[in-house]
Amino acid sequence: MSTSKTYPLIVIGGGSAGLTAARSAAYLGVPVALVEKERIGGDCTWAGCVPSKALLKAAKVAQTARNAAPFGVQTAHVHVDMPAVRAYVQSVIQHIYAHETPETLQAEGIDVYLGGATFEDPHTIRVGETLRLRGKRFILCTGARPFIPPIEGLESVPFETYETIFNVDRLPQRLIVIGAGPIGAELGQAYARLGARVTLIDVAFLPTEEPEVRTVLLPRLAAEGVTMRTGLVARVARDGAEIAVWVEDDPTPLRGDMLLVATGRTAALDGLGLDAAGVAVSPKGLLVDETLRTSQPHIFAAGDCIADNPQFSHLAGAQGFTAFRNALLPLKSKARRAAVPAVIYTEPEVARVGLTEAQARAQFDDVRTTTWALDRVDRAVTEHDTDGFIKAVHRANGTLLGATIVAERAGEVLTEFTAALERGARLTALSAPMRAYPTYSSGVAQLAGAAWRARWLAHPRWGPLIRRLARWWAYRLR
Template sequence: MTRSNDPYDLVVIGGGTAGLVSAAGGASLGARVALVEYDRLGGDCLFYGCVPTKTLVKSAHVAKTVRTSTDFGVKSSPPEIDFPAVMARMRGVIEQAGEADDPGRFRDLGVDVRLGERASFVSSDTVMVGGARLRSRSFIIATGSEASVPPVDGLDKAGYLTNVEVLQLEELPGSLTVLGSGPIGCEFAQIFARFGVAVTIVSDAAPLPKEDPEVGRLIKAVLEADGVTVHEGFLADSVSVESGEKVLVAKNRLGREITIRSEEILVATGRSPVTGTLALENAGVRVGKSGITVDEYLRTTADNIYAAGDVTGMLPFTHAAEFQAKTALRNALFPVRSRIDYSAVPWTTFTAPEVARVGLTENEAREKYGDVKVWRKDFSGVDRAMADGETVGFEKIVCRKNGEILGAHIVGPDAGNIVHELVLAMRKGIKVGDISQTVHVYPTLAQVNQRAADGFYREKLFGGPAGSAFRAYFGARRRLGRVREVWRPG
């Protein structure tokens, strides 16, 4: 029997995806586990990230569909956005999705759940939680991230929104300036533009700068087609308030200055790790520029303390947090450690069309491997995309000459679902030729994978030595046939 003063096997700090997976997994294995969360279980993804934003993406998509319904032979009136109803639906989805994160469920698993308290390290084996000291053999830090706000003169005084405050709006602003062109900035820009808001993006980089450059160029064109004004290559310099409007001044590297007026400013310029109250220095845990420093085992600079999720600064996605948590949990509880491998971890930006990626870009692959092959297919050549009226986009599969898949990039309808076939292929060493030979249902969007992969066999069969050999074979057969005709008896 465990005594109350015995150390825990594991203390998990943070009740988002990484923390919940760690705590539930540890308790299910029979470990004595405590979970510390100062707010609510569910984390940023549930309340301020994936769940609410994708709910808004759907509402914005419906608005766009109504607006363009005549393209499908259906007459309708222009959409009227009932924004309070949109936000009420969003909150309902959050509530429904959050049922799985009820504290009672984790207590039933045997987790000692401590809500409303912050943890602070006293040493590498002890944290203070409220007035209690919790000793543990191992820890997993999963405190997540928060919006990083750039030091723009006058921004604090003028006021701004982050991904948290923008989801608390009850009225649509007439105009919105978005600082940043990463996934968060692009998604919100398109959402509000489709709701009828005048949206401007101001960013030093092109849209989705971490993606293949061809992807960014297409998404910029898509955003502009939805009415978004994109100022690429500009940094915010100052903000002031004039006649109730927020006036942003931005400059580019050549000193050119632009002025943008809007009702609201949304900051989407990156994320910072949440570590402020942890007193990590007491435990010997180092924090780098982007997050807590971890090795390939997700171990921090303290041997018994691990970190998972956004707080590490790597792959800030919910599914990546879950993936990290499973690795951190194994390593925190058992002596044989497992390395984490990010080579086949995908992600998706939920613009319309969606942007999905796994592995290396074409440029990254060339830098690492030299000569690579790229097989591609435009959605304009996929029959189901034609039928659905969603032909904007393409797929690129980046491979070595032997067909090993190094990366895949999909811009198109339902790309986030389509990419998983390629993720599995990379993880299991399935080559691009096998994708080509796999029967895909017709007509489906997933056929874009097969059609892109078909390029491998087209080149293999119709080009190079094989193509020459086939042409020689059939040429010889025709000549032999003519000889037989000439010498046929009678």
């Protein structure tokens, strides 16, 4: 074992949270070590945000070519070259990874160590088999890994996860996806657009979203070749070149030539030696307080390894910065829990922030909703894509509680609601900023105006009074 080196801060894990924490320290000139078990960039760069969006783009191009006729454009047969699609996805990964390589980080002032980290005591970690590092403060940013459910026969059949599917260069004829959450919905639609017949299996489709989301998306997916099968998977088996999947209470199996398990993610904590560090952990991940401090005062955590933490790259990055501040600086700040945006990158996109209607009604007794259909947003009409809506959840006085958007570029438009939630603003305040025309964000102003009219002009007492005052003033004009 080599001689140990001591750092004011050691960050374990080089994904979104770890990179933000380590870079924040380096920007201030603080000596910092970043320890990564596999590849710098984490799931976001290699197996999540980046490759999935690149694959979705390729699939969208194929679908757009097939559906060009309404625009007066005639296209011949669309051919998908799956090895070329994979090459495109990998090129996007490499472009982004170029800003995250060990050499890049070293040049920024970060000491990078590649290897698994294991605590030997609360202040010492072993990296690989030959190196020991000591730290005054630690930030654990080890991320998550695919959750594999205990399904009978699953261990005996080949299957893909979000970690492996982007390395596949063949297009299946029939893809079976276990899981109809965000990962299943995105990849299911992508593979259907690339030419596969896709079946999603789950107890519900996007169960945490507003019911209206399913009303819009399920028919859209069905039209593109995605079948939603409701139920629990009982068992799976290999049958020659095929994979057979049995859904509970149905003796007839579904058959496909590729199986994707998309049943969520679980905190990646294996091999860390948390017992030796004295860090408390639950079956769901690390336990932290509101400042992201673990049960050890000098050890913090950020990102997907935290128990019951929404698993978003942008939240992990924000928490990485918060953990850095609280670990090294005297003024402590609370980790962000509210107004965390979430986007599912299907087409149309599903973007949500704050509370759903059901969540709001469980907390307040004066909940109201205002919805604006996408066919009343002129930009959506020009794009020939009017399946969707903008929905705001608010209190009777107009205080915004949450919003859901189903639309093209919904994730970009959602920022207006996120900013309003952070300010504690009322929905009607969103009608004030001038927006360029035609844009999808103009629908937010239209919705805010509709909420104002519903609150005041439709009120049985105030509505008639406001109109009488307006008419009276108008007649007094000279």
